[in-house]
Amino acid sequence: MVEDRKLAVLRAIVEDYVATQEPVGSKALVERHQLGVSPATVRNDMAALEEEGLIAQPHTSAGRIPTDKGYRFFVDRLTNLKPMSAAEKRAISGFLEGAHDLDDVVQRSVRLLAQLTQQVAIVQYPTLARSTVRHIELVALSTSRLLAVLILSTGRVEQRVVEVPLELTDDLLGELRIRTNAAAAGERIGEAAAALGELPDQVAAETTRTYAVVVAALVEAMSDHGSDERVVVGGTANLARFGDSFEMTIKPMLEALEEHVVLLKLLGEATSSSQVTVRIGAEGPYEPLASTSVVATGYGASDGALSSLGIVGPTRMDYPGTMAAVRAVARYVSTILDEA
């Protein structure tokens, strides 16, 4: 009973603080929420909550604000994602439907996510690891150069210009095309790379080097570094709304957003799970962002989570709403990718 009310108080503090951005005192609490008790009682509860490290006061004689631990508790135990309204659902699918391109899907997802959450959105490109090679196309640019185009099942296209040591004839090009496709088409990236790797040894000696450079380019294009670890960021303008201290929040954030490696790390854990994961404040692996939280989840076609997307914002954020939005977008994007 008493324990229940303490938690109600914690929830109320989190909600009010998120809404007003100001430390919340005992009197304001009983006014805004029907707790059915007096401020004095609430004060006692607050003292207990502070004892447990769930809330803190910035200075004596100020209201309380939730600590990271308090937010954690709130997220884990006091909240369920609020469901998206029908209108929101329509908006989401409408927004994502017009996309014709993988790039376009990613681009739109970022915008959408930023708009829904009013935070900075991050979307990682679908990983290549599980995708298969759909087709390899080779186009002659001159007698000594060709363009190798790699088309993947996710809709992603990679291309490389290759300088070949042998003069390119139509025959040679055709042979290259047939053999590389025979080896790679339909295979997963890993197997495709392996199969391609053996190609140069199976052809006439004078063409070995030519095959080798082409294969090298293709394999390089398949390697993760080519496109997998790319992320797109959007909604930076929402930083302006943070109202938060420039030095503590916005500046490190801008710096982190430039460093895609950092972003990938932030999203990292979420990739493997299709649950929405929340990382609050200093729980994260990157110290400068100690006063921000990351809400992320895996997404991808139905054969398993492939990649991740999420948002990053001040620890003081509307977790239920944000988590719901992140999950909703991830699901819609997944179905879109499934169709393509």
Place this chain on the structure above:
Amino acid sequence: MVEDRKLAVLRAIVEDYVATQEPVGSKALVERHQLGVSPATVRNDMAALEEEGLIAQPHTSAGRIPTDKGYRFFVDRLTNLKPMSAAEKRAISGFLEGAHDLDDVVQRSVRLLAQLTQQVAIVQYPTLARSTVRHIELVALSTSRLLAVLILSTGRVEQRVVEVPLELTDDLLGELRIRTNAAAAGERIGEAAAALGELPDQVAAETTRTYAVVVAALVEAMSDHGSDERVVVGGTANLARFGDSFEMTIKPMLEALEEHVVLLKLLGEATSSSQVTVRIGAEGPYEPLASTSVVATGYGASDGALSSLGIVGPTRMDYPGTMAAVRAVARYVSTILDEA
């Protein structure tokens, strides 16, 4: 003589203000620059410059700062681009050389530009208007869907998934491939689109609709909206250095950076010219950015300026250095594109 000194004073004020970010007074001026006259004399000159609207004082009894008009004068008449050092040149070409992709070139250019100028960099993708179709590739996805891949001379690749009304056979696909390439390959985008448009009328009646949908997808991919008007932004972390008022500079900037349409307008004028153009403060077409300047230039392969890149930063910036950097990057990128 006297006129000369007045201009020297203006130059000194601009340089000092850019360096220190603080209003500069008469005494500080004679100390830091060898003007060979007393503070009192400088004060007279300053009064004259203020009369002409080239400088202003934020409040009585404060030093002077240049007005937009003052910067304009400085840029137009008092400065020559400072040449890049050999080391810088090496850094530039080294940085851009590893690129294998059009995407990659653009990406690297943005980073480079941001790093050199310590400002926010913007690079517009090379426009498609002058580029030619290198190759069209069609890949069957199922019996009723195919992937159309459009490869352009700039190295850009566009792709669209097409739903066809007729069952796809190898023969049909081969025919489509041959005919579309015959019509479009080697042609400029405009001509290619026109030639493709006539294709559906030249084939057997039962395949007309199939041709039509494929052609429509290709033409759509060629249209400017597909990829031409894309821009990439980098170096947002440099906003943190602006020290400037958050509300006046940083916030509107973040908002503008999200709106690619606005960015394109900012770069707009520069596209046509291979000169470095500078737009100072309220000269720009976008009011919220009244306290920022844009330094931009056209770039592209040798057959004419194709696109534009540049930076945007506070009006108070190092114009000579920035202009030189922008020009240098544009030139290097142009040569890279020429080679590809």
Place this chain on the structure above:
DNA sequence: GGTTGGCACTCACGGTTGCGGAGTGCCAAG
């Protein structure tokens, strides 16, 4: 005429001071 030193004046800036109010902790009574 242009230049210079002198001088009175202005005004932003930083530190200090002095409230008012919100909020707390504690205690004794219900």
Place this chain on the structure above:
DNA sequence: CTTGGCACTCCGCAACCGTGAGTGCCAACC
């Protein structure tokens, strides 16, 4: 366990003030 009362703390805000940088103007000088 809850509640009202009460003394206490301390932030935030506004007013105040002295200081110093910088100015404009003037009279003298070259």
